[in-house]
Amino acid sequence: MNAENSIIERExxxxxxxxxxxxxxxxxxxxxxHGTTDREPGPMRNDPAVYTSQEWYELEQKxxxxxMPILVGMTGDIPAPGDKMLFDATGPSILIVRTERGAxxxxxxxxxxxxxxxxxxxxxAKRMSCKFHGWTYNLEGELVGQPGAASFEGIDKAxxxxxxxxxxxxxxLIFVIxxxxxxxxxxxxxxxxKIAPELAQMNFEAATPIKKTRLDVAANWKYAYDxxxxxxHFGTLHPTTIGAVAHTDMMVHDRFGLHARINFPYWTEDDFxxxxxxxxxxxxxxxxxxLFPNTVINIASMGPGKVFSIYRMFPDGGPNKAFSLMAAYRxxxxxxxxxxxxxxxxxxxxxRVVETEDYSISATxxxxxQYAPPGxxxxxxxxxxxxxxFHKNLRDVIESKQALLNRNEQ
Numbered sequence: 001m002n003a004e005n006s007i008i009e010r011e012x013x014x015x016x017x018x019x020x021x022x023x024x025x026x027x028x029x030x031x032x033x034h035g036t037t038d039r040e041p042g043p044m045r046n047d048p049a050v051y052t053s054q055e056w057y058e059l060e061q062k063x064x065x066x067x068m069p070i071l072v073g074m075t076g077d078i079p080a081p082g083d084k085m086l087f088d089a090t091g092p093s094i095l096i097v098r099t100e101r102g103a104x105x106x107x108x109x110x111x112x113x114x115x116x117x118x119x120x121x122x123x124x125a126k127r128m129s130c131k132f133h134g135w136t137y138n139l140e141g142e143l144v145g146q147p148g149a150a151s152f153e154g155i156d157k158a159x160x161x162x163x164x165x166x167x168x169x170x171x172x173l174i175f176v177i178x179x180x181x182x183x184x185x186x187x188x189x190x191x192x193x194k195i196a197p198e199l200a201q202m203n204f205e206a207a208t209p210i211k212k213t214r215l216d217v218a219a220n221w222k223y224a225y226d227x228x229x230x231x232x233h234f235g236t237l238h239p240t241t242i243g244a245v246a247h248t249d250m251m252v253h254d255r256f257g258l259h260a261r262i263n264f265p266y267w268t269e270d271d272f273x274x275x276x277x278x279x280x281x282x283x284x285x286x287x288x289x290x291l292f293p294n295t296v297i298n299i300a301s302m303g304p305g306k307v308f309s310i311y312r313m314f315p316d317g318g319p320n321k322a323f324s325l326m327a328a329y330r331x332x333x334x335x336x337x338x339x340x341x342x343x344x345x346x347x348x349x350x351x352r353v354v355e356t357e358d359y360s361i362s363a364t365x366x367x368x369x370q371y372a373p374p375g376x377x378x379x380x381x382x383x384x385x386x387x388x389x390f391h392k393n394l395r396d397v398i399e400s401k402q403a404l405l406n407r408n409e410q
Contacts (some may be wrong), residue, residue: 010054013201017285020198025272027252028265033273038253045377048369049389050391051220063401064293064394065090068193069168069175069308071295071312072096074329076208077174078104081123082139089314089325094165095119101128106167106176106183107141107239112160112293113282137162156157158207159285172204195289202285202299207308210343213326213351219366221294221313221322221392226287227358228296229386231264237361237368241353253385256290258393260386260392290386300346305334309350320366324359326351 005357011019019340031037038086050056072087078098085096094111095118111118111130118130118137129145136145148151162410166177167267170188177186189196217224246264254261263286274278284306288299298309308329316323328347330340380387 009054016201017185017196018282021283021285022277024252024287025269025386026261026277028250029269029272029280031250031252032247032265032270035250037250037383038385039382040388042382043390044380044391046380046391048372048376048378049336050395051223051366051371051378052319055318057315059398059402060315060394061091063398065402066179066317067177068293068397069188070178070293071291071310072176072208073174073175073327074207074308075169075172075205076329080124082126084119084122084124084128085174086122087178088117089312091324092165092178093117094176094178095128096167096174096176097128097139104167104174105139105141106165108165108180109136110163112143112162118162118407119135129396132199148158168386171200171202172200172207183212184245184299192259192291193257193262195259195291198261198289199254199297202306202308203332204308204329207329208332208334210307210340211330211347212328212329212335213347215324215326215355215359217314217324217362218320219322219359219362220319221315222391223297223362224322224324225294225313225390226387228356229262229290229360229390230384231262232381234264234385237357238353241305241357251381255385255389258397260290260389262290262386263287266389290390290392292390292395299349302330302346303334303338307331307346309347311354316361320370324354326354351390 021259053080058172068079069091073085078085078096079100081100081102082096087094087096094106095109096106099105107117107359108115111132112150113130113133113135116130116132119128126139127136127144134145135143138144141164143157143160146157163180164182165179166181166183166186168175168183168188173188175186175188175191181291231251232249234243234246248265250265252263263340284301286299286301289299291297294313296311300309308331310329312325314323314325315321326347328343330343380391
């Protein structure tokens with residue numbers, strides 16, 4: 001182990017955040033000074049079928065949204081034994097519970113009698129009873145109540161346990177693989193790879209939910225997701241909102257395998273160009289973290305702490321419709337008696353911008369793609385590196401999973 005690694009291991013989360021934030025700030029000020037941005041070697045072209053094709057949509061459903069770790073929430077969404085959370089954005093209704101041991105379990109939200117939906121109301125309770133015939137389960141998914149049990153003699157109750165879904169709680173973030181399976185299949189840290197330390201330092205475990213919103217968009221989920229990955233459009237699409245506070249077409253882009261982090265320079269940072277670093281205002285650790293395949297975690301300073309905004313994009317029954325689940329959380333260092341109105345206002349502001357500006361343009365673009373002539377290609381510039389790497393990674397993951405499936409079927 002070298003000396004630098006030893007020092008980094010001894011850092012507190014606060015020290016690490018400050019060190020990383022300072023590195024980002026230096027790079028941003030350099031871009032302001034020279035009028036530059038982080039770039040790829042050149043532009044990239046992409047087949048619009050990835051946005052419009054039913055076949056591609058079905059491949060995504062199979063290999064991405066039913067076979068990869070998907071973020072479903074935070075520890076603060078389900079903090080105490082008996083708490084429950086429902087997730088059905090990828091198809092199957094999934095029930096996540098906090099057991100009496102304090103661990104998480106996830107199940108298909110399906111009674112083992114005749115497959116009726118087991119839980120609709122997420123009130124805190126130690127038992128879950130099906131409204132159809134009253135079959136009752138404990139938080140471990142075991143059948144503990146069976147009206148008219150004599151009618152089912154010969155069937156072992158152990159075989160009527162709820163069907164488990166892979167779930168893992170990691171540093172305050174909750175992931176599932178949205179299908180039946182064992183939690184041993186899910187290794188969140190391996191999935192996150194090199195971006196894991198950037199997230200682990202944020203103390204998401206102490207975050208408290210503030211507000212949640214669903215936004216529908218008449219566009220492919222990737223068209224919506226693409227809008228979060230570049231600042232090239234700030235001056236034209238957001239001239240009075242985002243573009244009024246941040247530079248257009250200027251960003252720092254850090255790649256972490258399948259994942260990425262980006263930061264944009266604020267206009268106020270122009271003042272630092274001709275000043276020594278010791279006179280710069282401290283830039284807290286912030287940034288947009290794009291977690292493959294469909295999640296954005298935006299970390300921003302707010303009052304005495306931070307706001308964690310989580311945006312997740314999902315297809316909605318086909319290639320040309322999608323929806324986003326948007327949630328805001330306050331960080332743990334914010335006192336419980338703090339007025340939460342600024343957090344609510346910030347969330348509502350982002351919702352207005354996304355819905356009326358980003359998703360509005362996504363919808364018109366998606367409609368045009370359905371009528372684009374043969375040979376038309378989507379074009380991502382060298383300044384749109386996040387989009388380039390996301391689409392390359394998406395294709396690579398799907399093609400490798402499909403190739404493996406084909407070999408196994410032979």
